[in-house]
Amino acid sequence: MQAIRLTILAGTMTGTAHLVAQEVELTLDGPDAQVSTRVMDGLDAEVFAGGGLFLICSSTYGQGDVPDNARKLYESLQALRPDLSAVSYGVIALGDRTYAETFCNGGRRFDALLSELGAKRVGEIMLHDASAGTMPEEIAVAWSENWITLCREQARQAA
Ligand SMILES: Cc1cc2nc3c(=O)[nH]c(=O)nc-3n(C[C@H](O)[C@H](O)[C@H](O)COP(=O)(O)O)c2cc1C
Numbered sequence: 001m002q003a004i005r006l007t008i009l010a011g012t013m014t015g016t017a018h019l020v021a022q023e024v025e026l027t028l029d030g031p032d033a034q035v036s037t038r039v040m041d042g043l044d045a046e047v048f049a050g051g052g053l054f055l056i057c058s059s060t061y062g063q064g065d066v067p068d069n070a071r072k073l074y075e076s077l078q079a080l081r082p083d084l085s086a087v088s089y090g091v092i093a094l095g096d097r098t099y100a101e102t103f104c105n106g107g108r109r110f111d112a113l114l115s116e117l118g119a120k121r122v123g124e125i126m127l128h129d130a131s132a133g134t135m136p137e138e139i140a141v142a143w144s145e146n147w148i149t150l151c152r153e154q155a156r157q158a159a
Pocket of ligand 1: 067094095097
């Protein structure tokens with residue numbers, strides 16, 4: 001079986017989403033999956049050129065916006081509207097239910113935009129509530145193990 005290649009993109013303001021991404025990388029990287037993590041700083045739509053499997057790991061700020069380091073990537077996707085039909089992705093969305101109206105909107109915004117551009121989401125979005133008293137990295141590690149299994153099943157079906 002060929003190893004899956006996965007790129008995790010971390011959108012973060014105070015480091016939580018990056019920590020979560022690194023824990024997920026440590027969990028999934030191995031003989032069956034080649035995983036790399038990139039913080040979104042400086043990235044633009046080009047990161048999706050060539051397609052592949054991506055995991056967006058993003059927190060939420062402002063009025064339900066993507067964090068500052070994700071803005072360039074988000075806005076370049078909006079402006080250039082590339083065809084992302086060769087992209088499959090998952091989303092880990094970090095937020096806080098105190099912000100009831102905009103809960104986890106950073107990750108949800110990426111989901112909406114990527115799917116508008118033709119990318120295919122694998123599985124449901126993982127939502128984490130910073131007020132819940134749970135550790136996002138623990139929830140994300142458990143979620144990611146199921147998610148990568150789904151990715152493998154879909155890749156097998158497509159082959
Ligand atoms: C100023 C500020 C604004 C925030 N706005 C939102 C929001 O609109 N919606 C939401 O779900 N969470 C919001 N959050 C919660 C963060 O997204 C959450 O704490 C997240 O885990 C932070 O991750 P990070 O360290 O990767 O940036 C906000 C947090 C702060 C400090």
